[in-house]
Amino acid sequence: MKDALKIGGEEINSRLFLGTGKFSCNRLIPEVVEAAGANVVTIALRRVDPAYEEENIAAYVPGNCILMPNTSGARDAGEAVRIARLARAAGCGDWVKIEIITDNRYLLPDNYETVKATEILASEGFVVLPYMSPDLMVAKRLAEAGAAAVMPLGAPIGSNRGLRTREMIRILIEEITLPIIVDAGLGRPSEAAEAMEMGAAAVLVNTAIATAGDPVAMARAFGLAVEAGRLAYLAGPGDTQEFARASSPLTGFLRG
Amino acid sequence: MKIMVNGKEEFVKEGVTLDEVVNLKSYNPAHILVVYNSEMIRRESLAGVVMKDNDRIEFLKFVGGG
Numbered sequence: 632m633k634d635a636l637k638i639g640g641e642e643i644n645s646r647l648f649l650g651t652g653k654f655s656c657n658r659l660i661p662e663v664v665e666a667a668g669a670n671v672v673t674i675a676l677r678r679v680d681p682a683y684e685e686e687n688i689a690a691y692v693p694g695n696c697i698l699m700p701n702t703s704g705a706r707d708a709g710e711a712v713r714i715a716r717l718a719r720a721a722g723c724g725d726w727v728k729i730e731i732i733t734d735n736r737y738l739l740p741d742n743y744e745t746v747k748a749t750e751i752l753a754s755e756g757f758v759v760l761p762y763m764s765p766d767l768m769v770a771k772r773l774a775e776a777g778a779a780a781v782m783p784l785g786a787p788i789g790s791n792r793g794l795r796t797r798e799m800i801r802i803l804i805e806e807i808t809l810p811i812i813v814d815a816g817l818g819r820p821s822e823a824a825e826a827m828e829m830g831a832a833a834v835l836v837n838t839a840i841a842t843a844g845d846p847v848a849m850a851r852a853f854g855l856a857v858e859a860g861r862l863a864y865l866a867g868p869g870d871t872q873e874f875a876r877a878s879s880p881l882t883g884f885l886r887g
Numbered sequence: 888m889k890i891m892v893n894g895k896e897e898f899v900k901e902g903v904t905l906d907e908v909v910n911l912k913s914y915n916p917a918h919i920l921v922v923y924n925s926e927m928i929r930r931e932s933l934a935g936v937v938m939k940d941n942d943r944i945e946f947l948k949f950v951g952g953g
Contacts, residue, residue: 650953657951675952678893678945679919687918689949701952713925717947720927721920788953815953837953
């Protein structure tokens with residue numbers, strides 16, 4: 632069964648998007664990408680810190696992946712737009728994850744500035760995937776602004792707390808025709824599977840894999856969970872019932 | 888003359904080129920991105936850019952991120 636996700640004119644074969652932050656060493660990244668089966672991989676742009684001689688992380692991402700630079704560090708739409716333009720000029724392609732944050736405790740995104748940045752970047756031909764706090768009206772504004780998908784958070788970034796915003800995400804999936812990609816907070820494969828069973832188009836996972844005891848094994852576990860959840864969604868789960876309903880026939884009992 | 892490097896004031900000699908600034912900083916051009924007055928400059932073009940007073944340079948790199 633062909634079930635490719637289409638975003639920005641691209642057919643994406645894997646519904647697990649992967650972040651590259653927090654890995655203990657860059658050399659793990661190609662192996663993790665392969666184990667996850669990921670097609671879309673996020674990276675960040677930063678000023679060079681003279682104290683650290685680091686390699687370019689993009690060199691560790693397999694060539695068949697779509698690089699999705701994020702705008703982390705941006706505090707308003709203007710800064711996000713600048714980062715996106717620089718990343719594109721550096722050869723990253725047209726994809727961008729908008730991430731605009733001024734809240735340092737929970738790292739919750741600024742939905743208002745995110746809509747503004749989406750509008751500007753979409754008009755410049757970017758494939759814009761905005762990270763947002765799940766809110767129906769904002770998701771509608773993002774769709775109108777030209778977003779290619781909407782990426783609501785499941786829980787605060789890096790918290791591994793799971794699908795805390797489940798009800799709001801369910802509403803987005805129901806009401807928004809764009810792909811809904813659950814980004815941030817998923818801590819375990821079962822939570823990714825749940826998001827996919829609900830009808831999320833994809834999930835983006837970073838911390839849960841990068842900080843696992845065995846990141847490569849966890850990447851594979853997330854990949855399998857995302858695939859299982861998607862398959863379950865397509866299969867159509869049966870109804871839930873308040874009381875028991877026997878699975879075996881209620882006739883022909885061997886009694887007496 | 889004064890230039891801005893990654894948001895900080897620095898002083899360089901007149902006529903210095905962008906690749907000389909990269910060398911001065913001991914950066915490996917293969918590992919960094921150079922943005923000169925908001926324009927990305929390719930590695931092979933660094934030597935052709937002569938710095939002027941109040942120019943702004945950003946030395947950037949891609950790092951891991953989610």
